[in-house]
Amino acid sequence: MITLGEVTLHRVVEQTTPIFDPLAFFPGLTPELMAEDAAAHPNEWLDAATGLLNLPIQSYIVRTPHHTVLVDTCVGNHKRRPTRPFWNMRDDDTWPRNLAKLGFQVEDIDYVLCTHLHVDHVGWNTRLENGRWVPTFPKARYVFSKGETEHWQAEHAREPLPLFEDSVLPILEAGRAELVADDHQLGDHLRLTPTPGHTPHHVALEIGRGAVPEAVLSGDLIHSPIQLRHPELTMRVDSDPAQVVATRRRFLDCHCETRALLCTAHFPAPSVGRVEKAGRGYRLVAD
Template identity: 55%
Template sequence: MTLTFSVADLTIHRIIEQETTFLPALEMFPELPPEVLAAERSALRAAQALDAQDTLILCFQSYVVKTPHHTILIDSCIGNDKPRARPVWNMKTDDSYMRALAAAGLSVDDIDVVMCTHLHTDHVGWNTRLDNDRWVPTFPNARYVIAQREYDYWVAQNAKAEVPAFADSVLPVVDANRADIVSDQFAIGDHVRLLPTPGHTPGHVAVAIGRGRDDAVFSGDLIHSPLQLCYPELSPKFDVDAAQAAVTRREFLDRYCDTPTLCCTAHFPSPSVGRIKRKGTGFACEAV
């Protein structure tokens, strides 16, 4: 299993919390025709993206990127001690995430910036940890970067009814004055830029990293499964705006197709990282 990648002056570490079955493909993608699944079944199984019962296999992970100037964590995964609807996430207490961080030679103190592609449960969980019945920032030296549109959307949702992940993994960071709520034009020096990719959530962003060019891009939940490379218009049931997500996804894939940019996906099975190539009317990810 490949956990570390190098490109230009960047080092990229995968920090895996879980790699496991998720939902049946036909449930995850309500508009997926059974005959299309049948046609792609063998390729998906060969890629370890689908099990024998047609359940999707997803990886839940963070990326840590070391630039010449910063150590940046992108999306903080699931987290511990948190009430969640999904049983394998609910009140979890394992040390898999922290062991993976240590295996990369890192501690929570080493992270300078935490960047959130969006604010769903499995992308913000380790933003905070439980300390004497209080949620405190897990990465004490980090600034937490959140896109303004994304933050505003979840403030409004939380005002209607409490959103657990927002309440325990985002608001405590804001209350601790560790959050930077930023515009879509936000950048860190000449190495880190946001790329607006709305649809999955209204303020979803990808993160592009590289000096003066996109050496690597982190797609967040713009793409969940290799199946969506073959059929970019296929949106999962979790997309807030499925039609917008489909347009954004194809634009993203067209932008990075047949370029040297490493595409670092949030949920593809290992190795999760590759370069986008054109394949017929769709795309493929050539693993590196």
């Protein structure tokens, strides 16, 4: 648990098994750069045993004096993901067990916030009940960017997307979604900030009552520590590679100044730290 004044942060881990070929995941990564960076930072982002990315799948819970907010919901269970064998039709209780270990039940969640609508950020939005997908969190409102939702609705209309059908559409149909602007304020302590490029309306979440955030959850704006040292590295499904690089540099420059605690979605544990400039890139320093 991390305490920031009146707010506490908790990580809920679903998966830590190394996944993805790094050269496929980062199209601009060369074997030479990969070898050089992995040697300088052994077993940090590249698993030495498998040669695959250390890329944890995890959520955050943010508790304010007024609300318990779940940010991103990982992969989930019983979801058809044929192009991702390691996520296809999972039947694994790691995530709910880890949620319970932190002292939370699904009934405790007031809001579910998705930084964007990709497969590993929406999975536990829903669960299978008598052959139907229903909201996992019985009391929660689900906060989605309006622009992000409309983008994927249009994509789904052109070609059915399993993740939209099983993890987003049931929330919309149940009337449980709040479609908001990309700079939406959620209570006194939480506000969205636009960070487009990975998806058209990707958002980060700033935490703190003042104008300067105490912490920020970056979602998939940054996937891996190597992207701090080499911010130009894009990820294979970035919707706008040039935009995401510009957004990432602007975001990191900003938080070198604010000294906000940077809470990443996929960095290996502890996943959080303060960002500093380091040469032409950046580094994350443990708090």
